[in-house]
Amino acid sequence: MPEGDTVHKIARALRPRLEGERLASLWLREQGAVAPLAGARVREVAALGKHLLIVLEPAGGGHERVLHVHLGMHGRWARLAPDAPRAPAERVRLATGREAFACTKAAVTELLRRGELADHRVLARLGPDLLADELALDAVVARARRRDPPTVADLLLDQRVACGLGNVYKSELLFLEGLAPRTSPRALPDARLAALYERGRALLRANLGGWPRTTTGAVRPGAPWPPGMPRLWVYDRVGRPCLRCGAPIELDRHGSLARATFWCPRCQREA
Secondary structure: OOOHHHHHHHHHHHHHHHOOOEOOEEEEOOOEEOHHHOOOEEEEEEEEOOEEEEEEEOOOOOOOEEEEEEOOOOOEEEEEOOOOOOOOOEEEEEEOOOOEEEEEOOOEEEEEEHHHHHHOOOHHHOOOEOOOOOOOHHHHHHHHHHHOOOOHHHHHHOOOOOEOOOHHHHHHHHHHHOEOOOOOHHHOOHHHHHHHHHHHHHHHHHOOOOOOOOOOOOOOOOOOOOOOOOOOOOOOOOOOEOOOOOOEOEEEEEOOOOEEEEEOOOOOEOO
16 A cells, blocks of 8 residues: 555656646546536645645635545556546546546545645544644644553554554564564654654655665665665565564454554664
8 A cells, every 4th residue: 555655656746737727628427527627727736645636726616625636555546648548447647728637446536625625534634634733742642642542553554643554664663663563553652652653754764766666764865775785674674684683574464454563682672
C-alpha cells in the first residue's frame, strides 16, 4: 500500500498540471461521465496522509466538489492522451484540453461535496498528517494516549493518531529507534513517543524527491547509489543478516489484519 510520501509525490506531480485548469470531462466507474463538472476548475490538489483530494469548482457555481482517491494495495495514476482508450481496471479519469489523468485499481474513488468532509467516515477521523508544513507533536502524543493500542507497531499504523506511516516506515522506524514491535506504548514516556513520530516525519520528508525510497543513508539527487547497498534496514529482508549486528531479520505479524513487521531481535528490545 502506498505510504504518505508516495501520495504527496503524486500530488506534487499533478498539481502543476491540474491546478487552475478546467476539466473537459470527469468520469468515475461508479457514476460514469459526471456532466455537471465538465468545465469545472481544479482549485486544489492536496494529499492528506495516504489520501489524495482534488477540489473542483463547478463552472456554473454551486458547492465545491472533492474527488477523494485512496490507492489501496494496487492503485496507480497515469498520464494519458485525452483520447486514449479506457483501461478495464480504470476507476477515474480527469481530462483537460491537453491531457488526461487516469487512476486504475484504486481502493476508493468517490466524489464528495466539500461539506461532507467534516463527517466522512475515514477522512474526518484522520490524525495530523506527518508531512504537513507544521506538526504539533504534543497533539499527536495526546491522540496516541487516547487510542491506547496493544503494541507500538499497531500504534504507528493507526491513521487516527497521525497519518502517513505504513508497513515500510513502521518497520524501519522501529528498527532505527531500537524498539521491538510488540512493545506496549504504555511503556514509552511522552517524550519517547514524540521522538518516534518526529523521526517518522523526518524519514517521510527525506523521501519526497524523485529517487526510490531509502532509510539507510542520505540520497543526493543525481548521485549514483552504491552497488549492493540496501535501501532499507529491515523491511522485506526476512532471514537476511541485520546490517548492524548480523543477526537474521525476523518477521512478526500483529493486529486483526496480521500486518507484517520486519525486525532485528538483537537490535530491538521491548521498553
